[in-house]
Amino acid sequence: MSGWTIIGAGGFIGGRLTRALRARGEAVYAPSRDAKDLFERDLGQVFYCAGLTGDFAVRPFDTVEAHVTLLAQVLAKARFERLIYLSSTRLYDSLGAAGGREDDMLAFDPAAPRNVYDLSKALGENLTLARSEGRGAVARLSNVFDLAEDASGFLPELLQEARHARTLSRDSVPGAVRDYIHAEDVVAGLLAMADRNATGVVNVARGENVSNADLAQVFAEAGWTLNLAPDRPTPQAPVCATARLRALGVAPRDPRVLLREALRAPDFFRG
Template sequence: MTLHTVIGAGGFIGSRLVAALQAREQEVYAPARGEAGMFERDLGKIFYCAGLTGDFMVRPFDTVDAHVGLLNQVLREGRFSRLVYLSSTRLYDSLGTRGGREDDVLEFDVAAPRNVYDLSKALGENLCLARSEGRASVARLANVFDWTEDAGGFLSDLLKRARRERHITLTASPQTGRDYIHADDVIAALLAIQDQDAEGIFNIARGEAISNAELAQVFEAVGWRLELTGPDTAAHGPTCDVTRLDTLGVRPGDVRAMLYRLLSQTDFWLG
């Protein structure tokens, strides 16, 4: 039985990882924040899931602590065999359509307040790849979605509204697109990286951007009306290359088909 440590086990992805590992009858250690004695024991294979997403702009210092602070201590003091650090494909945003490959040289405006997220994730990646003695890998997650209450993000919030609203108005551009991936596919990818001791950086994404207009078409095909009132904008930014993910045997599901099946289920609509 392999020991796995999940840091950030109370979060959206961390809690699902714990459940998936327990379903495989693996030993799981899920330390509480600031837990005493964490570095006095073997941590086995670590999933580093701690982080802030939606509220990073109002909690910049907490963001840096979550993305880098504890990680620094784990790499310096922890006893572990492997570590997978959860990062984000948001790091490609400043590259525009040029970005999307794991070997891209990233660009950041260091004075932009929103870049506290990107820069802290990038520093976490650097520590893992350069200071772990080859024991750490990086998983850059795209726009993860689910329809459970603990899920966040544009599509997750839209699906939660759709359970009770048939006509939804959003101040969003029809052209804006995102690369969506379901939480179950993310868990499968993270487990594959750890199981195979895969090295380097991996995009955890579907590998295509779906525009808001395309989402509206799926919703309308099964009886919803999705009205987009935002101004016209440029199309989506970087499209993630998922070649490395494919080599692990992980092929995320088609999001349009997934949404169509979900919205067609009689128990989805709560009225």
């Protein structure tokens, strides 16, 4: 093997992957967006982590550039051993409760503006699986969270606020659910995919949906109040299959347990 390449090493997952690989003594190439030698050197094992999440709606063309355009150039021009493309379990959303398996036939409305994310990720998956000469695999990540103070997202931002206030409020209904997976478990899953030469698509997910009401209960047990919006019916969400991930030896931890441990730490609340 000729080392590792992380495309998107400056991002949330890419940075953690880079640190994890270097911690185990691996040589890691983390090219910048405009790296001149990307197509001149042997990239070895590639993790393609480049992408947009929260701001894809206001940056649709950058979203396509990150999810598809650069990937196509890497597949067409670069020298590499294997490539794992980071996608999203958001691709199951339009399937509702019927979705969540890696072999599901996906469905998208091409006229829906939000689907620039889904469609570009789906095209990235297609290129990886069909145009890599058998050297590509896809990791579909669910809702990744981290308990670090600089992390972003619904759950991390709740925790950051909870360090200074005992009453929290969110304009989100109790019945809304997410499949939360800790960033460390994501990194473990991605490394397992690479080390064990996983093929096809693998859901990197916990495999269990946690509702806002569940989170409110955890906060309440630890001495906080989480106020939510009045409940209303919400579309049924897919439940991600995780047999392929678990067959690689990765069993993601329960986010409620991690949240409970964080809230009960002696130095957590600062007032």
